[in-house]
Amino acid sequence: MPLAKPIRTDRRKRHAANARDRVVKLKGDIFHSTAILCEFLYYAFNAILGLREVYPKQDFKWEKRYDIHLPMLIDPDLKGYLTRVTTQLKPWLETKSVTRIVLALVSKETRETVERWQFDVRTTAEQAAHEAAPQAAPAAADQAQFEPVARSDHDMQAEALQIFRQIFSSVTFMPALEPDQCLFTILSYVDKAAEVPAGWNQSDPYVISATADQVPIHGLTTSVYKLVPTVTYCATQHDDGDDDQ
Template structure:
């Protein structure tokens, strides 16, 4: 499933207090914030858009870059609240960022973020607003996120150069029970010719665990 790209002012979720104990809603907020910075970092590091269209910022104790493009920010702001809602209800299974050739539509890279949510009691309705599911220091969570972000930055040392004009799309994977808003469409999986896959780091909020990986088109032998 994918949201049509319609390129908001950037949604900036501030998490300044320790999340202990943590609810599904609190964890969802942290994970969605991570997605926003991760996608921005990938677009910057992979040169999908010019470097001068990004602003430098400090997050998780490191320097990151976020887009200044109004249409892209509007796209993020239309998508991220949906992700947070699905996360808070334990319905989101994963998010993929697909980078394609703007000229041919060929899939060049796919960045996967698999989501694993802790199981809940059978008698409990997941609202994420009251029930506590786990305990973890915010500093420990941010350390895990920081390690993932640093690894995303380091991928430029081994990923092939994207020497064509590129575009991107977000693919969202939810449970069958999840309510999907009008305007979202189902799409087939993103196949990459001659693929190579690299597992990246993961992090956990003690409620959600996010496992990252990247699949790219390797050079022809």
């Protein structure tokens, strides 16, 4: 392939330098965004398990994070499991291979899913296109994916606090769960080409087969990602409780 003229070579060098600067910045954004999401999910999993009393109250200690006190598991095996899950999410998030994370609560007695805490993962470009459609032109969405959104740690901490407040509020009107009534499992929706380590395998989606209600929860936006939580819960459980009274 013939060499380019010197002036074009110089210009390309400048462009290449700019591209390298941009790649370094974008990678930094991805790593920071990934760390923010993984930490948030670790605390969210703990909080949900504690607030929904999947384990007895004495199995939790309260820890202040995001300017709010959250229940945190004490058992080292359970803590280790949640740590392994969120640690594995890091490479999937960094390569944009994961689109959804689900914490499912399953009845020990019936083996049916009674609650499904879902966290959809979108890039900020995908979220912008989702919110603007159909008004936005396709070219705008294509351009947006190269423009990370500037987000301060203070803004993200404030959004995380808002999510936890909404989780606290949600559990006040959801059907009560008895300690040791449910098991939990965590699912990750990843691309088919994503590398899956040992210990992870193909899974049932753990959808709720009975009549269900769904509550959207405020999202968390980083410079690269938008985390969109929702909780779906079995509505018939509450009705059955009323009939027994």
